[in-house]
Amino acid sequence: xxxxxxVALVTxxxxxxxxxxxxxxxDRGYQVVGCSRRDADWEADGFSHVRxxxxxxxxxxxxxxxxxxxxxxxxxxxxxxxVTSMNHVLLTPAASMAKMMNTNVVGTFLVSRExxxxxxRRRFGRIVNFSSMAVPLRLAGQSAYVASKASxxxxxxxxxxxxxxxxxxxxxxxxxxxxxDMTRGLPPGKLEELVGALSIGRxxxxxxxxNVLDFFLRPESDAVTGQVLYLGGIPNV
Amino acid sequence: xxxxxxxxxxxxxxxLAEAIExxxxxxxxxxxxxxxxxxxxxxxxxxxxxxxxxxxxxxxEEEYQIHVTLVSEDAFSRxxxxxxxxxxxxxxxxxxxxxxxxxxxxxAVSE
Numbered sequence: 001x002x003x004x005x006x007v008a009l010v011t012x013x014x015x016x017x018x019x020x021x022x023x024x025x026x027d028r029g030y031q032v033v034g035c036s037r038r039d040a041d042w043e044a045d046g047f048s049h050v051r052x053x054x055x056x057x058x059x060x061x062x063x064x065x066x067x068x069x070x071x072x073x074x075x076x077x078x079x080x081x082x083v084t085s086m087n088h089v090l091l092t093p094a095a096s097m098a099k100m101m102n103t104n105v106v107g108t109f110l111v112s113r114e115x116x117x118x119x120x121r122r123r124f125g126r127i128v129n130f131s132s133m134a135v136p137l138r139l140a141g142q143s144a145y146v147a148s149k150a151s152x153x154x155x156x157x158x159x160x161x162x163x164x165x166x167x168x169x170x171x172x173x174x175x176x177x178x179x180x181d182m183t184r185g186l187p188p189g190k191l192e193e194l195v196g197a198l199s200i201g202r203x204x205x206x207x208x209x210x211n212v213l214d215f216f217l218r219p220e221s222d223a224v225t226g227q228v229l230y231l232g233g234i235p236n237v
Numbered sequence: 238x239x240x241x242x243x244x245x246x247x248x249x250x251x252x253l254a255e256a257i258e259x260x261x262x263x264x265x266x267x268x269x270x271x272x273x274x275x276x277x278x279x280x281x282x283x284x285x286x287x288x289x290x291x292x293x294x295x296x297x298e299e300e301y302q303i304h305v306t307l308v309s310e311d312a313f314s315r316x317x318x319x320x321x322x323x324x325x326x327x328x329x330x331x332x333x334x335x336x337x338x339x340x341x342x343x344x345a346v347s348e
Contacts, residue, residue, distance in 0.1 A: 057306075065304070
């Protein structure tokens with residue numbers, strides 16, 4: 001009897017990097033559950049979408065109940081859902097900070113926690129969280145976003161230690177700017193400035209991300225955990 | 238499906254016995270409803286206790302359709318921890334699941 005297909009969860013799956021990640025995982029034989037705050041307006045074989053706000057604990061628990069009942073396992077969780085906005089720190093409303101911390105940090109925490117509970121049964125799991133090159137660049141104008149993503153990195157590194165005994169790895173990828181709604185929302189000239197600050201002076205592509213996912217997800221990477229990998233040649237400072 | 242308090246204690250004590258066995262200490266103590274789960278006399282390591290609590294949540298959800306969050310601000314702020322012993326934990330679960338019809342997490346445990 002064939003081994004059941006592995007199961008992956010992708011948050012923020014409706015568009016952008018999340019949607020590309022779903023396609024990447026489907027191509028590699030995963031059954032993929034995606035979640036977003038709004039319904040997905042597309043379908044794919046092997047893909048199902050659950051409407052959920054990752055910052056809402058009860059919705060996240062319901063999401064995982066669905067995965068548990070439908071598949072009974074989870075092999076991979078990709079925490080891609082995030083929000084951002086650019087503002088000088090003196091003009092950043094507290095509500096913006098709270099929103100970014102809720103979605104980017106609390107959301108990553110809730111999904112990672114529930115994922116680890118499910119993954120530990122099979123003593124295998126791969127959690128990949130998204131940070132940003134804005135963190136090592138200390139990007140001016142993104143204090144709230146950078147603070148939230150730096151928190152994601154620290155959360156991931158501590159969690160990596162705490163779930164290692166369950167055979168679960170937790171790693172972080174920090175992509176260089178990729179053409180998505182998020183980067184399209186940057187003020188004129190900002191994107192060129194960002195790319196100019198990279199050692200690899202070009203926009204990122206999803207293929208760059210997929211290459212890192214390949215590394216983090218493969219079974220042989222069971223000793224790779226708590227790592228933050230930036231794309232684009234960002235110096236670790 | 239409903240669950241009696243005594244049945245819950247027996248189920249959780251079984252879980253505790255498995256956890257102690259998995260630690261495979263040669264001087265492992267037997268599992269009982271009043272075995273200390275916290276403190277210097279605890280029968281489990283702190284990591285095993287984390288696993289036990291997580292397993293407990295899963296069993297409640299999957300076998301009894303009781304959807305409760307055992308680890309909460311409320312649990313941590315109590316003067317006495319609800320994770321002291323299996324018996325105390327069972328009482329806490331009974332409390333969380335609430336009497337029938339009160340709109341609590343799920344009405345499935347009776348005393």
